[in-house]
Amino acid sequence: MKSAIALAMFACACTPTGYTAATPNWVNDTASVQPKFPTPIADRYRDVAAKIIATARADRGAYAKLEVLTDTIGARLAGSPALDKAIAWAAQAMKDDGLEVRTEKVMVPHWVRGEADGAITAPIARHVGVLALGGSVSTPKGGITAPVVVVHDWKELDAKAEQVKGAIVVYNVAMPAYSEETGSGYGQTVQYRGGGASQAAKRGAVAALVRSVTAKSLHTLHTGAMRYDKDQPKIPTASITIEDAELLDRLASKGTVTMRLRIETQDMPEAESANVIGEIKGSEKPDEVVVISGHIDSWDVGQGAHDDGAGIVTMMQAGKLLKQLGLKPRRTIRIVLFTNEENGLRGGKGYAAAHQAELGKTVFALESDFGGFAPRGFGIGHKDKDALGRMQTRMTDIASLLRGFGASRITPNGHGGADIEPMAPAGVPQVGLDVDGHAYFDYHHTDADTLDKVKPQDISDMVAAVAVMAYVVADMPDRVDSP
Amino acid sequence: MKSAIALAMFACACTPTGYTAATPNWVNDTASVQPKFPTPIADRYRDVAAKIIATARADRGAYAKLEVLTDTIGARLAGSPALDKAIAWAAQAMKDDGLEVRTEKVMVPHWVRGEADGAITAPIARHVGVLALGGSVSTPKGGITAPVVVVHDWKELDAKAEQVKGAIVVYNVAMPAYSEETGSGYGQTVQYRGGGASQAAKRGAVAALVRSVTAKSLHTLHTGAMRYDKDQPKIPTASITIEDAELLDRLASKGTVTMRLRIETQDMPEAESANVIGEIKGSEKPDEVVVISGHIDSWDVGQGAHDDGAGIVTMMQAGKLLKQLGLKPRRTIRIVLFTNEENGLRGGKGYAAAHQAELGKTVFALESDFGGFAPRGFGIGHKDKDALGRMQTRMTDIASLLRGFGASRITPNGHGGADIEPMAPAGVPQVGLDVDGHAYFDYHHTDADTLDKVKPQDISDMVAAVAVMAYVVADMPDRVDSP
Incomplete structure (x- = not known):
């Protein structure tokens, strides 16, 4: 069965690898029991987190972005004019939101x-x-x-x-x-x-x-x-x-x-495409980077609303809101919208290759690629087992800030997302936004992956979860996986 | 809104009219509480009902028929060769099952x-x-x-x-x-x-x-x-x-x-079609008729498995099993597979017109046209309010025999089925087989109305419910609505 497993791994690269493991045993924790562990990091960031959460959950900007992406641009397979349009739109939107923006060229298959x-x-x-x-x-x-x-x-x-x-x-x-x-x-x-x-x-x-x-x-x-x-x-x-x-x-x-x-x-012939990058430069350690990401391409059916329009607008809006709130984290927060996840993973591979030299200073890479549903927490992975344990402790601490809307579960499932996986061998902590994805595979890769399937509040909650996590990890004294 | 209501009534004629009213307030009564009313009819038929139920619930013949109808013949819109094929197949199948069979010509639209x-x-x-x-x-x-x-x-x-x-x-x-x-x-x-x-x-x-x-x-x-x-x-x-x-x-x-x-x-141009009729002749009152029915046509998408393949195979198999059990009810049980329910109702109208003279002796007309799901009981209607009350009392009594598998609810919702409605003005008691139709409108009139959506046990249970009800109504001394 070795070959079958290898094949499965490849196939999964185009979709949430390990999704199965990420979702079991979900318990709705909005009941907000008191944490059974000390929360030194959470305690330090409680006020700012409350401000981020309130702002994000009341904001509908991510959904508005998703509406533009899905209704105006639509499906965007690698090599298509629609993907070019999406890349140009996303870059401009992040500029308009006050982020530092650039694109990084990647060649992609064009089927x-x-x-x-x-x-x-x-x-x-x-x-x-x-x-x-x-x-x-x-x-x-x-x-x-x-x-x-x-x-x-x-x-x-x-x-x-x-x-x-x-x-x-x-x-x-x-x-x-x-x-x-x-x-x-x-x-x-x-x-x-x-x-x-x-x-x-x-x-x-x-x-x-x-x-x-x-x-x-x-x-x-x-x-x-x-x-x-x-x-x-x-x-x-x-x-x-x-x-x-x-x-x-x-x-x-x-x-x-x-x-x-x-x-x-x-x-x-292969086509030129690009990863789109928007940044909030770190105030003290600008060369240390927190990556938050999704993939901007989609299959050529439906609108790519859940897969992965929801992911990219979440990251874009998290960046915008942190900027808008005037928050200046110590480390750099980098929003990466990967190209060509679906049929090549060239964006993820290209990013890891181009940024190889700085991966040691990439303290955290987070992806959302399970659709636009109510956030439940984060799945995490690390090539080093001990580091994973330390990461789990710290992230459980930070995620306790998200208990109020049910997004505080930390699952050490070894997985973040397909696009950030090429950074894993370099020791970059892997984080996947975990959502209530019970309906994800009903829509995924079909004509039914459309905006009407996305609830605006769910996307706002995703922004809240990501913005708090990214900000705290970018600002806290230690690395999330440091001894 | 009068015109809108009239339009709605027309539109509903092609599908379960009054379905909304038929399904609310369902409570699963498989817990089998003791009836709060006397059950003189049920008491008299308890043994034979138990035999019918055991035989029908263990039998998979209705599903086997549905497989032939859907996989071999498929969708069968009025005027199509497939409908002709379905009519020929159903007539032969009922003959093979030992019923007296005939077809009655009806002209149908051919769109x-x-x-x-x-x-x-x-x-x-x-x-x-x-x-x-x-x-x-x-x-x-x-x-x-x-x-x-x-x-x-x-x-x-x-x-x-x-x-x-x-x-x-x-x-x-x-x-x-x-x-x-x-x-x-x-x-x-x-x-x-x-x-x-x-x-x-x-x-x-x-x-x-x-x-x-x-x-x-x-x-x-x-x-x-x-x-x-x-x-x-x-x-x-x-x-x-x-x-x-x-x-x-x-x-x-x-x-x-x-x-x-x-x-x-x-x-x-209009095409020739036919209602297919199979009978078990009554032993004492052969001119008094209990009609049990569904419609043999479907839309031209999917396989017409729920709408209404499930209905016709239920009736065909109920007839077969009663015959097989050697039961000889006093009145005639007539299985009617109406043609052209979907886009003309010519089968139902044609039947009522052709049999006008005997409608006074049609003691009961039952249709199943809500799909092939677990049976819950029967919706009933009668043009005479007092007669409806008497019918409700007697049918509640009889249906108590079906409590063991949750099919004992009697709902006086005024409705039986589109095809039997043309008999209503003549005072024919109207009965619709009521099923757990929560998924019915997901499949109905689509390419997804296919055999894989039907559970074999559900169809067997439908046969059990219909066979008991039809047999008792055909055999009991009084008419179901008589004073």
Whole structure:
């Protein structure tokens, strides 16, 4: 199962890795029990935190920014004019908010979706909606028609290796319903989206279709990234709905099923893009940096409202409000809007490479990439186990300031976010904003990832949580992970 | 509001009229409290009911039938070859089950959906999915481009009468979330789907778009019936998603919005169709008839699994199991699978007309058209108020037999089902199978109305509830509404 795990890790890079681990055991702590630990950091920042929280929670600026981003610009896949527009808009908006702004060039993949369509041709005639996975090659012009082989895991793919030759493999792997105890199960199911095409191609398949990675469907197609193994033929691959995956499964259990499949895509030359950076310079230690971030690109469906419009407007507005309140933290607060998280992670990798020399002085990197929902706290990671413990103690202390609106949980789940992960090997503390994401995977990577799914108060609360955490970490005497 | 109410009534004819009233105040009564009333009828039938219930709840034949109907035949709009196929299949299946079977010819409308597409053209360029409402005319070839006027009720349409001239009217009327207290709110919102086009045309609009009538959306398009007033120009009309209705609303609140809209449909000559009838002849009073029914047609999207595949397989299997158990009720049990409920109600109207002479001896008509969910009891109606009271007493008595699986609630909501309503003026007692329909309007009239949304046990339980009720009503000495 090693290869499957590796594939899962890749696939997860395009979405919240470890999300499953981040969400279990949530308890709503708005009841505000007294902390069972001393809170020396919180005590020192109680007044300023109260001011930040009150300002942020009453403010609707982040939602207003999200409305511009989603309604005016919309979906913004790497290489698209819309992403260029989003980058220009975000840079200008942060300038207008009084931040020091620059962009840092990154080259990104430029994959373009064309038309796609499918149909069962035997034993019945039935339309099947298909949505190419990001990076998929095209079918031959006019499409392909082939028998269908349905599998439910890698083992069954192996067992059916003979049938798979010349066939369209359908991975009908069900994502479990979200539960507070076990999370979403995204990590277990997304591996078939990431690696299904090459695993099928290895056994002679002509195409691979993946049940959309979601637990809920109203005939909903979810796209997402996949990766071709360099040693295998590249075969076209797309998602189908839960409904159609189940239909194909039922039909295939009774006899031979054939499908017609047409996918048109274009792999264009790499395009220039950029990470957008806005800063509040530190008053005493400007070379020590607190990164707060999200990713500005999205898939080319829906509006990218939850994934990850919500994340970037949260960071932008946190910066604006701290500036507006006249707060001058000792360290620099740097808002980074990463480009190309979805289908390349070039923004995150590019940032880590370009800033390698200063990563030792990057005291903290925080990302929000689980959607725009009520904040619950933070998931944290660190390459050093002892440092993680110290980080947990201090962050639990600071996060107690957020108990009033239920955002004080600290979970040492080892994870921050895909874009900040390339900084982890250098020892940069990893922090992910943790939210009530039970509905996240219903919308994520679909046409339904739209502004109407976002509650304004949730985004304001996210700003409050991030602004307090970033400010205190930037201003407190010690590093959050220091001995 | 009289016209609006009339429109709503028409629109509801294509779907569960009065559904709102049928579902409130549901309490799960599986806890099986002792009845507070005497149960002379139930007492007499307790043993046979137990046998029917045990057999039906353990049987999966109804689900197996539903699988054939949905997967092999699929969607089956009036006039389509698929509906013909469904009719032939159902007749044969009931024959195979040992019932006396015939079909009764009915002419039906034959409307055919072509392609449809939409786009916002200013102030932004954005695709808008559209799904023509049943009966809509086409746009001119090449489509129309016009400014958008968004309204939220009839009053606002009136207030914006000047702007509406030459415009595309968008009815952005939100259906409330389902609640046990207030039901679905379908009745209040579907009136805009039914009458929106003609009301807009009356004020000079060139097209009308209706927010899909659902409370939940994953960018989901819901079709359904509409009706043109004979005095108004026929303008093209379609549904759009909640997401796009909200987007258009936000954009229109800030300035001028224009859209391009293309709808292709065909209005064909009326087609021959049929109601399918299967009978168990009464042993003592064969001319007294208990009708149990659903509708065999569906919309042309999804598979028509909940609407109303679940209803017809329930009735078919109830008939089969009663026959199989060798039960010979005094009166005739007649299974009627009505054609063309969705866009014409010709099956229901045709049946009432053809059987007018015997309606006085139709002691009971029951329909299931709220989807395939756990049964909760029955909604009842009668044109005579006193008769309704007597019916309520007797049905409460009989339904106490169903308490063990939570199907014993009797609600005098005045309603049975759209297809049996044409029999109401003749005094035929109206009965609707009441189910836990909280998710019904999520799937109804969409591509998501598919077999995977139906739980086999729910359908088995529906069979149990209907078989007991039908058998007892057909066998008991008195009519269910007699003095």
